[in-house]
Amino acid sequence: MTSTPRTSSDLDPAIAARLKRSADGLVPAIAQQYDTGEVLMLGWMDDEALHRTLTTGRCTYWSRSRNEYWVKGDTSGHVQHVRSVALDCDADTLLVKVDQVGAACHTGARTCFDADVLPVSQ
Numbered sequence: 001m002t003s004t005p006r007t008s009s010d011l012d013p014a015i016a017a018r019l020k021r022s023a024d025g026l027v028p029a030i031a032q033q034y035d036t037g038e039v040l041m042l043g044w045m046d047d048e049a050l051h052r053t054l055t056t057g058r059c060t061y062w063s064r065s066r067n068e069y070w071v072k073g074d075t076s077g078h079v080q081h082v083r084s085v086a087l088d089c090d091a092d093t094l095l096v097k098v099d100q101v102g103a104a105c106h107t108g109a110r111t112c113f114d115a116d117v118l119p120v121s122q
Helices: 013-018 047-056
Strands: 027-033 039-045 060-063 068-071 080-087 094-100
Touching: 027 047, 039 047, 039 060, 039 094, 047 060, 047 068, 047 080
Parallel strands: 027 094
Antiparallel strands: 027 039, 060 068, 080 094
């Protein structure tokens, strides 16, 4: 069961007004290695998590399973240093370019997207 994240935030109102959130107030955030383009992981942010990410230079996500904020790397040491944050054309997805220290995936893998590659017909 998931709970709804905070409804108030210090996020710039002009940015908050542009975001298109899911029914539970979240926006998917894709973390990408800034210099190689490697897609590392997908997390979820609400307004407060985005505010913290923009103002601290460290990725903060909303954990849907733990129902709390978490700063990537606080417990694992696998930190994401933010280089840039962009909204997609529909303002419903964030692209966070980071300098990843260590593994991005909770399994210990560099990326969450290399363990289960599906076959594609060509």
